[in-house]
Amino acid sequence: MLPDDGRFGSGPTKIRHEQIEDLVHAADTLLGTSHRQKPVKAVVESIREGMTRFFNLPAGYEVVLGNGGASAFWDIACCSLVTRKAACGVYGSFTKKMAVSAASAPFLEKPAVFESDYGTYRLPEFTEDADAYFWAQNETSTGVATPVKRVPGSVDQGALTIVDATSAAGALPVDISETDAYYFSPQKAFGSEGGLWVAILSPVAIERAQAIKENATIPGSIRWIPPFLSLTSAIDNSRKNQTLNTPALATLVLMDSQIQYLNENGGMDWAAARCKRSATIVYDWAEASSYATPFVSDLDARSNAVVTVDIDESIPVSDVLEALRANGIVDVNGYRALGRNQLRIGVFPSVEPADVEALTHCIDYVVEHR
Numbered sequence: 001m002l003p004d005d006g007r008f009g010s011g012p013t014k015i016r017h018e019q020i021e022d023l024v025h026a027a028d029t030l031l032g033t034s035h036r037q038k039p040v041k042a043v044v045e046s047i048r049e050g051m052t053r054f055f056n057l058p059a060g061y062e063v064v065l066g067n068g069g070a071s072a073f074w075d076i077a078c079c080s081l082v083t084r085k086a087a088c089g090v091y092g093s094f095t096k097k098m099a100v101s102a103a104s105a106p107f108l109e110k111p112a113v114f115e116s117d118y119g120t121y122r123l124p125e126f127t128e129d130a131d132a133y134f135w136a137q138n139e140t141s142t143g144v145a146t147p148v149k150r151v152p153g154s155v156d157q158g159a160l161t162i163v164d165a166t167s168a169a170g171a172l173p174v175d176i177s178e179t180d181a182y183y184f185s186p187q188k189a190f191g192s193e194g195g196l197w198v199a200i201l202s203p204v205a206i207e208r209a210q211a212i213k214e215n216a217t218i219p220g221s222i223r224w225i226p227p228f229l230s231l232t233s234a235i236d237n238s239r240k241n242q243t244l245n246t247p248a249l250a251t252l253v254l255m256d257s258q259i260q261y262l263n264e265n266g267g268m269d270w271a272a273a274r275c276k277r278s279a280t281i282v283y284d285w286a287e288a289s290s291y292a293t294p295f296v297s298d299l300d301a302r303s304n305a306v307v308t309v310d311i312d313e314s315i316p317v318s319d320v321l322e323a324l325r326a327n328g329i330v331d332v333n334g335y336r337a338l339g340r341n342q343l344r345i346g347v348f349p350s351v352e353p354a355d356v357e358a359l360t361h362c363i364d365y366v367v368e369h370r
Contacts, residue, residue, distance in 0.1 A: 001362060002327060003355035009331030010140055010306045010346040011167060012187040012194065015254060019191060022257040023250055031249050041241040043252050048241065050259035051200065054170070054267050058177045060203040065196060066234040067245045070166045070185040073197045074101040077162055078108060079223070080209045080231035081181060082132045087112040087124040087151075089135035092142045093337050098134050098164060107223040118338060119296050119308075121146045126153045132160045138168035141335040143308030143344065144301050149178050160205055169198075170258075171275045171305035171348050173268060180205040186251065189271065189305065189348045191258035193251040196243075199234075206235060262349060271349040272304070278347035278356040279304040285360040291315055291367060295342060307345045308334065315367055317341045323366045329359060 007014040023031075030039055048063040057063070066072070078086075078101050088099040088111050102111040112130060116122035121144045124133045133154055138145050145168070150161050160180040168174070169182070170189025176182055183199035186192035201209075209231040216223040227233060228244070237244050262271050283302060286292040286309045295308035311317045320343070321333050334342030343363070347356055 003358035005355055006329035007331060008345045008351060008359060010344055013346045013348050014350045015191050016350050019254050019257040023253050026253045030253060035242055035246055040249060043256050044241040046256050047259060050263055053263055054259060055176050055200060061176060062201050064199045064201055064234050064238040065243050067243055067247060068197060069194050070183060070197050073183045073199060074098045076229045076231050078102055078105040079225045079229045080212055081160055081162060081205060082108055083212060085109040085111060085130050086132045086134055087127040087130040089123045090115040091121040091144060092118055092139035094140055095136045118142045121301055124151060126151055130159055132162055134162050136164035137172060138303050138305050140167040140306055141338060143303045143306045144296055145172060145303040148174050160208060167305050170262060170271055173272045176200055186255040190255050191350050192255040193248060195248050196251050274349050275347055276304040278351055278353045279307050281353060281356045282307040282345055305348060307347055309343045311341050311343060313341055319370055320366050329362060
């Protein structure tokens with residue numbers, strides 16, 4: 001009855017055994033060596049080229065890597081991509097954190113915030129004086145997926161489209177040309193560890209970062225860009241196939257292995273179809289269940305990367321989680337800040353659909369025998 005692999009986390013998520021084998025192979029040649037030298041630079045170059053292929057990047061778009069994870073990129077965007085004012089869609093814990101970063105930056109105006117209840121979404125709307133629009137393609141906390149399409153009128157006003165794709169990149173389809181900064185961490189669909197951010201930047205975003213840097217150096221400017229949060233420094237280093245500061249080399253090796261795996265199997269189309277297949281298994285099970293219900297009611301907003309399912313209040317989800325973990329099924333707990341009697345299941349490309357099917361049977365068994 002048990003799945004072959006019981007890891008269903010929404011991040012960090014499952015790392016395939018083949019990736020670990022690649023890591024072992026790198027033990028004597030890469031791990032413990034300088035990230036400024038050719039062997040490690042070759043891995044970074046492979047990651048950047050693999051991303052270009054996976055996302056079928058338009059001409060001029062660049063893959064940029066930096067230290068700190070996607071949460072660091074929220075502050076990087078405020079320092080280096082927003083000239084004056086942002087407009088933010090807020091519909092979960094992570095979209096809210098981005099809006100808070102924009103509101104906290106002392107050199108920016110108060111952002112325009114377009115908010116909706118958790119389990120739904122609201123994208124930012126055209127805002128007269130905005131020069132950047134922010135939202136998340138997949139809200140990891142709630143399992144809500146959104147369209148990625150520029151706000152009407154935003155191009156004419158010269159505004160950037162900046163999309164958090166931390167739990168979407170590699171799992172959900174996207175047209176990168178509809179964005180100027182599409183950023184994420186590799187510990188989800190790209191099957192790696194945290195501590196690194198990746199941003200796919202348009203030529204316009206790169207130009208914006210350079211212009212803001214130049215203005216910030218003018219005497220009397222109130223904007224301070226800490227070196228660690230400098231997007232132009234990250235761009236310059238990425239063009240040399242390195243990062244500003246020393247990265248975790250294991251993270252790079254694992255990520256490179258996963259990108260090759262995804263591209264060899266069919267790239268974005270294959271990965272998105274696989275995730276949709278797994279998500280459908282969970283949604284169909286919940287719809288047919290007497291005690292489980294999909295949290296997101298809007299069919300078009302249901303994520304194919306992170307699936308959230310409410311459990312009837314008569315069944316304490318903590319008891320279900322304890323029984324599952326005792327049998328090797330882990331990390332299907334709901335997001336803590338929501339405070340719901342809920343399961344949250346990561347169905348990223350590394351997860352086998354057959355294991356997802358087995359998971360639903362195990363949940364039924366636990367509930368029946370509690």
